[in-house]
Amino acid sequence: xxxxxxxxxxxxxxxxxxxxxxxxxxxxxxxxxxxxxxxxxxxxxxxxxxxxxxxxxxxxxxxxxxxxxxxxxxxxxxxxxxxxxxxxxxxxxxxxxxxxxxxxxxxxxxxxxxxxxxxxxxxxxxxxxxxxxxxxxxxxxxxxxxxxxxxxxxxxxxxxxxxxxxxxxxxxxxxxxxxxxxxxxxxxxxxxxxxxxxxxxxxxxxxxxxxxxxxxxxxxxxxxxxxxxxxxxxxxxxxxxxxxxxxxxxxxxxxxxxxx
Ligand SMILES: Nc1ncnc2c1ncn2[C@@H]1O[C@H](COP(=O)(O)OP(=O)(O)O)[C@@H](O)[C@H]1O
Ligand SMILES: [Mg+2]
Numbered sequence: 001x002x003x004x005x006x007x008x009x010x011x012x013x014x015x016x017x018x019x020x021x022x023x024x025x026x027x028x029x030x031x032x033x034x035x036x037x038x039x040x041x042x043x044x045x046x047x048x049x050x051x052x053x054x055x056x057x058x059x060x061x062x063x064x065x066x067x068x069x070x071x072x073x074x075x076x077x078x079x080x081x082x083x084x085x086x087x088x089x090x091x092x093x094x095x096x097x098x099x100x101x102x103x104x105x106x107x108x109x110x111x112x113x114x115x116x117x118x119x120x121x122x123x124x125x126x127x128x129x130x131x132x133x134x135x136x137x138x139x140x141x142x143x144x145x146x147x148x149x150x151x152x153x154x155x156x157x158x159x160x161x162x163x164x165x166x167x168x169x170x171x172x173x174x175x176x177x178x179x180x181x182x183x184x185x186x187x188x189x190x191x192x193x194x195x196x197x198x199x200x201x202x203x204x205x206x207x208x209x210x211x212x213x214x215x216x217x218x219x220x221x222x223x224x225x226x227x228x229x230x231x232x233x234x235x236x237x238x239x240x241x242x243x244x245x246x247x248x249x250x251x252x253x254x255x256x257x258x259x260x
Contacts, residue, residue, distance in 0.1 A: 029054045029212055030075065030106075030181055034084035035094075037074040043082055044070045045236045052181060052214050057207045059244060061220040061257060062233035068216040069111050071233065072183050075214070076108040077101045089180070099131055107174035111185035111216070114170035117159030121150050124158050124169055128176030136176070143172040146202070164195040168202070175206070182206065184215040188222075200226055220258050224248045232257055 024031045028051035038044040044067050052058045060068050073079045075086055077098045086094040088104050098108070107128075116124050125143055126135050144151035147168045153161065158169055167187055174182060187203065188196040200222060207213045217223035224230045224244035232240040232253060240253055247253050254260055 024049050024051045025053060028052060029056075029089060030214065031087040032071070032075065032084070033087070035071075035074060035086065036083035037070065037079045037081055039080055043236075044079075045074060047084070048074075048233070048236070048238055050231055050238055050241070052212050054180070055207070055210055055212050056229065057203075057213045057227045058215070059220075059223040059227040059230045060214070060216045060233055060238075061218075061223065061230060061247075062239075063257065066233045067236040068233050069185050070236075072108065072185050072214070072216060073110075075101075075183060076106060102131060102177060102179075105177075105180040106183065107177065107179035107181070108183040109167075109170045109174045109185060109187065111189065115158040115161075115166050115173070118157060120155050120157055121161075121169055122154040124173050125150070125176055128173035131177075139176050139178065142178075143175055146175070146206070147172050163190045164192070164199070167191065167199060171202070171206075175211075179211060181212045181214065184213060186216055186218055188217065188219045196222070221248065224258075 024033050030052040032048055032050045035045055035048040036043060048071060060071060062068055070079060074081070077093070077096050081095045084094070085092050088106060091104065093101055093104060116127060119127065122140070125140050129136050129139065149165055150169060150172055153165065158166060161169065171187070184203065188199050191199060196219060203213060203215065204226060215223060215227070224247050227244045230242065230244045230247045231238045232247065240247060242250070
């Protein structure tokens with residue numbers, strides 16, 4: 001056994017057998033390779049490797065402050081790039097601006113403050129397509145068809161809507177340019193339990209219709225139960241990667257990250 005193999009075996013034992021394979025599928029839609037990133041001089045992420053295949057549904061879980069949101073922000077050009085690459089559809093995008101990244105086909109729903117409160121629902125959706133010369137009416141209608149409550153409330157100010165409705169609006173806005181990849185940072189945060197289930201159903205449908213999804217979730221058990229693959233990010237590194245089901249069934253992951 002080579003030294004590297006021995007280290008891998010020992011590591012696999014210390015992680016309860018969960019895969020820690022950092023390899024990135026060369027054909028994936030999104031590839032994050034050896035990514036170092038942070039804020040100004042402060043490095044948060046260290047050698048993060050992950051991928052999302054075309055049409056795949058991938059979840060990132062991990063403790064508070066681990067760097068999950070920072071991974072999402074880094075894909076969308078909102079952090080300081082310090083090393084490594086982010087490749088989308090064969091093109092390197094690390095260091096690009098968010099408005100350039102939107103053009104490439106990535107939509108992003110931030111964890112907080114993800115709607116313009118003083119604007120109406122419809123105006124929020126229009127903002128999602130601000131990089132276009134004209135308002136894409138057919139796309140607004142497509143979002144209304146997906147989230148009928150948004151059509152009913154089209155003239156209402158976003159700031160007066162409930163948490164669940166705002167979350168739908170934020171998703172609708174991110175879908176306005178019909179992205180190939182949707183980044184969702186804690187879409188179920190702050191929602192009542194029945195709304196959490198509804199939100200996950202809607203995400204399933206968006207993914208079933210062909211949009212790849214990379215999602216961060218605190219509701220780790222539910223999220224891992226629904227997605228194709230999951231990553232567990234700890235202290236700025238991805239520590240485990242496997243199918244959602246395998247992570248759910250892994251003793252070590254359950255004890256350390258899923259509350260038993
Ligand atoms: N804008 C920022 N400036 C400086 N540090 C930040 C900023 N945003 C997050 N951090 C720090 O980065 C680390 C990871 O945060 P974050 O990615 O939000 O974690 P998670 O989403 O996993 O809870 C934390 O230590 C946090 O304090
Ligand atoms: Mg976060």
